[in-house]
Amino acid sequence: MQRQxxxxxxxxxxxxxxxxxxxxxxxxxxxxxxTWCQTAPSPGPRRVLRxxxxxxxxxxxxxxxxxxxxxxxxxxxxxxxxxxxxxxxxVGAALPVDVLxxxxxxxxxxxxxxxxxxxxxxxxxxxxGFYQNRRCAFRVLxxxxxxxxxxxxxRELVLD
Amino acid sequence: xxxxxxxxxxxxxxxxxxxxxLPVHELVTQEFIDAFVKKGSCYALTYKTKIDQxxxxxxxxxxxxxxxxxxxxxxxxxxQGRPSQYSGKKVMRYIxxxxxxxxxxxxxxxxxxxxxxxxxxxxxxxxxxxxxxxNTGAEGSTLMSYFSKNQIQALKPKITFSTLRDLQCPVLxxxxxxGKPEESCSTEELFEWLGAVLNEVSLDNKSSSFxxxxxxxxxxTVVEKAFLCTITGFIIPEKIIQLLEQLCCxxxxxxxxxxxxxxxxxxxxxxxxxxxxxxxxxxxxxNLYNFVIFRNLDYWLQMAVVAHDDCPP
Amino acid sequence: xxxxxGPPCLAGQLYRRLPPEETGELRLQPQDSEKxxxxxxxxxxxxxxxxKDEAIQDMLTRKAVVLEHYAxxxxxxxxxxxxxxxxxxxxxxxxxxxxxxxxxxAIFLPLHELWKQYIRDLCHGLKPDAQPHMIQxxxxxxxxxxxxxxxxxxxxxxxxxxxxxxxQEFKHVFKIITxxxxxxxxxxxxxxxxxxxxxxxxxxxxxxxxxxASERSAKKFKLKGTIDL
Numbered sequence: 001m002q003r004q005x006x007x008x009x010x011x012x013x014x015x016x017x018x019x020x021x022x023x024x025x026x027x028x029x030x031x032x033x034x035t036w037c038q039t040a041p042s043p044g045p046r047r048v049l050r051x052x053x054x055x056x057x058x059x060x061x062x063x064x065x066x067x068x069x070x071x072x073x074x075x076x077x078x079x080x081x082x083x084x085x086x087x088x089x090x091v092g093a094a095l096p097v098d099v100l101x102x103x104x105x106x107x108x109x110x111x112x113x114x115x116x117x118x119x120x121x122x123x124x125x126x127x128x129g130f131y132q133n134r135r136c137a138f139r140v141l142x143x144x145x146x147x148x149x150x151x152x153x154x155r156e157l158v159l160d
Numbered sequence: 161x162x163x164x165x166x167x168x169x170x171x172x173x174x175x176x177x178x179x180x181x182l183p184v185h186e187l188v189t190q191e192f193i194d195a196f197v198k199k200g201s202c203y204a205l206t207y208k209t210k211i212d213q214x215x216x217x218x219x220x221x222x223x224x225x226x227x228x229x230x231x232x233x234x235x236x237x238x239x240q241g242r243p244s245q246y247s248g249k250k251v252m253r254y255i256x257x258x259x260x261x262x263x264x265x266x267x268x269x270x271x272x273x274x275x276x277x278x279x280x281x282x283x284x285x286x287x288x289x290x291x292x293x294x295n296t297g298a299e300g301s302t303l304m305s306y307f308s309k310n311q312i313q314a315l316k317p318k319i320t321f322s323t324l325r326d327l328q329c330p331v332l333x334x335x336x337x338x339g340k341p342e343e344s345c346s347t348e349e350l351f352e353w354l355g356a357v358l359n360e361v362s363l364d365n366k367s368s369s370f371x372x373x374x375x376x377x378x379x380x381t382v383v384e385k386a387f388l389c390t391i392t393g394f395i396i397p398e399k400i401i402q403l404l405e406q407l408c409c410x411x412x413x414x415x416x417x418x419x420x421x422x423x424x425x426x427x428x429x430x431x432x433x434x435x436x437x438x439x440x441x442x443x444x445x446x447n448l449y450n451f452v453i454f455r456n457l458d459y460w461l462q463m464a465v466v467a468h469d470d471c472p473p
Numbered sequence: 474x475x476x477x478x479g480p481p482c483l484a485g486q487l488y489r490r491l492p493p494e495e496t497g498e499l500r501l502q503p504q505d506s507e508k509x510x511x512x513x514x515x516x517x518x519x520x521x522x523x524x525k526d527e528a529i530q531d532m533l534t535r536k537a538v539v540l541e542h543y544a545x546x547x548x549x550x551x552x553x554x555x556x557x558x559x560x561x562x563x564x565x566x567x568x569x570x571x572x573x574x575x576x577x578x579a580i581f582l583p584l585h586e587l588w589k590q591y592i593r594d595l596c597h598g599l600k601p602d603a604q605p606h607m608i609q610x611x612x613x614x615x616x617x618x619x620x621x622x623x624x625x626x627x628x629x630x631x632x633x634x635x636x637x638x639x640x641q642e643f644k645h646v647f648k649i650i651t652x653x654x655x656x657x658x659x660x661x662x663x664x665x666x667x668x669x670x671x672x673x674x675x676x677x678x679x680x681x682x683x684x685x686a687s688e689r690s691a692k693k694f695k696l697k698g699t700i701d702l
Contacts, residue, residue, distance in 0.1 A: 147355025
């Protein structure tokens with residue numbers, strides 16, 4: 001985890017770039033993905049993708065009262081689908097959601113959803129209140145258009 | 161399997177300091193500027209402050225102190241700033257930039273006294289600071305001794321090593337960013353795959369699987385052993401450049417690996433992301449970049465930011 | 474009071490000596506015409522002190538005098554228009570401007586002492602256990618000329634920190650003299666002022682204070698939960 005790369009730009013001085021997106025900027029852009037390529041002798045191309053993220057990723061944690069059965073991965077997925085069905089009906093339940101990781105011990109998971117369905121999934125998770133007639137709550141810990149970003153969250157950096 | 165030189169570079173990634181309850185005016189005093197800011201690259205960032213709700217400060221190696229403060233603090237502070245570009249119609253956040261290395265910033269100048277007065281008397285701001293200092297010349301006084309009267313502790317970055325066995329790796333071609341079916345994978349696919357590896361996502365799902373339909377991008381090869389090293393802490397760019405150079409040297413002698421990558425995550429709550437580009441927090445504050453270095457020393461640089469951030473350079 | 478009318482040609486006759494037979498009859502001392510003239514003048518003068526000599530003469534030479542009583546017409550005294558200056562003249566004359574040589578902090582220190590005394594009197598001595606809202610209420614209506622204020626919050630950062638004595642209060646601005654003998658014109662809008670007196674610190678939200686000093690004393694301020702600049 002590093003604050004900023006002030007100088008790494010100096011490394012790239014020799015790279016000529018081709019920006020594929022138009023230079024105007026708009027605040028609704030949800031993600032930017034820039035790729036540079038440097039091949040030894042020839043100038044490298046530059047690709048800028050805006051709002052290109054196909055998927056969004058959410059790191060969530062399920063909170064359950066102590067004791068009682070904990071859901072396994074399949075039940076967890078079923079719970080997410082139930083939440084979607086409750087709020088958005090059958091159409092919502094059909095939203096493809098992937099449970100990329102699930103840890104039964106901590107009840108935390110990483111979900112993947114198509115970017116256009118992020119709001120639906122998020123709202124459904126937030127409004128879910130019961131699991132098997134027990135109170136429960138989903139906490140969305142982090143959300144990002146890049147899966148890589150979920151592996152390092154500076155807000156969770158604890159130093160002591 | 162890891163060369164010794166690389167290991168020692170990782171071990172020598174440098175320490176950083178955490179100073180508790182440090183008043184910001186300590187960072188603008190002449191003694192501090194002369195001892196550290198002008199004699200090397202001095203980095204500081206507030207710790208456990210959230211850019212979307214708290215006051216935040218950062219000291220850049222070019223000697224600029226950036227304060228990102230909310231409206232009420234700004235009105236009380238009495239230092240000129242500019243509205244944050246992500247705060248909408250009703251400005252709720254202001255960015256104040258103070259150039260500490262400016263020629264007009266010396267103890268006799270009006271500006272210096274105004275800044276000191278504002279930060280010391282008018283609105284004393286206090287933060288927990290992460291500090292790091294890098295200088296090439298002779299060692300002067302150290303941060304540790306300078307802030308000895310404050311609560312300071314030296315910290316080492318946390319380093320974890322792990323070896324991944326029988327890993328499915330996407331096939332990459334250094335001169336083909338977009339990838340071609342059956343030939344190589346695109347940069348976006350690689351980026352997602354990297355995230356999957358780091359988050360320990362299973363890569364061999366069927367597309368019909370109930371739980372997850374994610375699978376390794378095609379085409380891929382199975383690598384017997386892959387080495388993964390994670391360094392967590394307040395790491396300064398100089399050390400990252402060193403590390404990058406060492407990684408390039410890794411290909412100096414013939415190796416089996418086709419490519420390697422280096423990913424750097426920026427702090428989500430830093431007031432700047434790249435250079436002095438303002439950074440904000442919308443749904444997330446990620447600003448990260450990733451180098452992919454190929455065997456022939458071609459490299460890709462991937463930079464990713466989300467909303468409330470400007471396009472990287 | 475009336476006079477026997479007589480034709481003007483008989484003016485000479487008016488003061489004519491009475492014939493002796495008549496004086497004898499009335500048992501009056503006869504007087505010569507000169508004496509009679511002065512007597513009439515003196516008599517009229519005495520009985521009508523308000524009238525001027527010429528008016529009396531005029532009356533005497535009149536052909537006729539109406540003897541009927543008539544209601545005295547009330548003479549409406551025309552209100553004298555206060556002859557002030559127009560705004561333009563005031564500007565040109567620089568009536569409300571303080572001359573540069575007078576812009577010295579030390580000159581106004583006595584004014585500040587006076588103001589402190591005034592506030593203490595107003596707040597019944599300003600005891601430390603006084604109710605803050607009582608003081609607030611008094612200060613709200615008090616005259617602020619001579620108060621020592623500081624700009625604590627402002628939308629414009631360069632106003633923050635100005636400290637000085639209020640010399641003049643206008644509808645939209647305060648004129649403040651600082652310790653450095655500088656006269657500052659600080660707008661009330663978007664500024665918060667603080668004034669400290671005997672340990673009591675009051676904040677003035679300038680945006681709600683956009684009134685002349687005289688108008689403010691009559692204004693009813695409403696309580697509001699929170700105030701933003």
